[in-house]
Amino acid sequence: MRRDDVELLWPGKYDADGQRAAIPSPGQGITPLAEYGDDPGAGLLLHGDNLAAMDALLAAGERVDLGIIDPPFATGDNFSISLPIGEGDEVHRAPAYSDRWEGGVAGFLAMLDPRLRLLHQLLADDGSLYVHLDPTVAHPVKVLLDEIFGPECFQREIIWRIGWVSGFKSRARNWIRNHDTILFYVKDPGRFTFNKRYVPYPPGYVRRDGKPPKGKGIPIDDVWNAGPGDLELRGADSLDSIQIKSFSREKTGWATQKNESLLRRIIDASSRPGDRVADLFCGSGSTLAAAASLGRRWVGCDQASMAIHLARKRLREAGAGFVLATLTPGRGQRANEATDQGPPSAAARQPEPEIRGEDALLIAAPERELSLAELRAAQEHAAARGCARLEIIARRWGFAGDALAGTSAIETACLHWRGDEPALPRPAVDVRVRGLGPWTIAVELAGYGHRAPGSPPDVAARLTRWDEWIDAWAL
Secondary structure (H helix, E strand, O other): OOOOOOOOOOOOOEOOOOOEOOOOOOOOEEEEEEEEOOOHHHEEEEEOOHHHHHHHHHHOOOOEEEEEEOOOOOOOOEEEEEEEOOOOOOEEEEEEEEOOOOOOHHHHHHHHHHHHHHHHHHEEEEEEEEEEEOOOOHHHHHHHHHHHHOHHHEEEEEEEEOOOOOOHHHHOOOOOOOEEEEEEEEOOOOOOOOOOOEEOOOOOOOOOOOOOOOOOOEEHHHOOOOOHHHHHHHOHHHOOOOOOOOOOOOOOOEOOOOOHHHHHHHHHHHOOOOOEEEEOOOOOOHHHHHHHHOOOEEEEEEOOHHHHHHHHHHHHHOOOOEEEEEEEOOHHHHHHHHHOOOOOOHHHHOOOOEEEOOEEEEEOOOOOEEOHHHHHHHHHHHHHOOOOEEEEEOOEEOOOOOOOOOOOOOEEEEEOOOOOOOOOOOOOOEEEEEEEEOOEEEEEEEOOOOOOOOOOHHHHHHOOOHHHHOOOOOO
């Protein structure tokens, strides 16, 4: 940056040599899992880390015309999803995602920075980006976006009123907090898509000088909500806004869901039919559903399994065509697996198991595979401390089914591991449904088993009914 530029600083922004920290390149691939609809090529729904997803899209030569993201707001909260149970008002709240960052806003910026830099690369030369934020982080993110895009690429700050004032908001001893901020940037201020929309002038409308209007109408961004009197006087067609209304028919239970009317307004203004729209924090899929309804192609990504489940269900119900895909192990991971070695620096940072009496527990990092070298190191560590049993929890395994044979005298249990090559995430159970008659359905969970049979025994002894193994279910 130039000496007279303004920038944000946080731990890790620059490396030891004073250079801007490199953007991680996991080198993961995109593997289709299923196709839906008549035109599956119209959409791509990716399950995985959006940083790895953008890296994979760029490696494949992909570009997007419009980006719309609604990242976490660094609220410090853990968010849940509300799942209805039966036909009543009862709901089950399940964990959705965490918005807690080590270091607070600094940790949040460290997460967001490489993703915004990749998104800038992913945008077409005439592309646009909308970033949805709240007042807590809108200002530092604005400075960060100016650094990445350039101040001249900032176009507008859009204020979105998020609801009516009632309850706690009306009782607060302060100004009402009742809006979110949307920052609008373009890749090139000299060439970007913007389809300005107008509300037609009402019959008999004249200018203040008594002359008829010359323009196409009243720009939509110049009008807002009105009360019942204005509505009756001027007519519903003359009043338009990004609607602040109940969108109960769209609600999926996702805590931070946005209504589709807001997203349709943005997509209609900043893209053309056939353009590709990207939402890399897609949540329950509101942006994707809005893009599909307007004839745009789209790509969505989220790391939360429940978000992908809701988005897939929502898009299928809307009749959208798309491919559901996942991210596969990257170049470095595949090389490590082939040579039976961990990453080059694995020896310096191999995780050590936690010792509890005669048992040891190792929890691997969720974003990477556990290599056989790391597993053997954990076995040696546990055996050296007199442990009789080692339990390992990992999301991905970097070794084949016979790799454990004769590797250690210590008893080893790999939770989530089936003894075969785990190249892709797979369903834990095979659900088979058959009809038995009117209003009767039998569901069989085939191949279901306890992830660590016999451990811990005190918990297993208390689980006597089949439904105690189920976290949540719905028909």
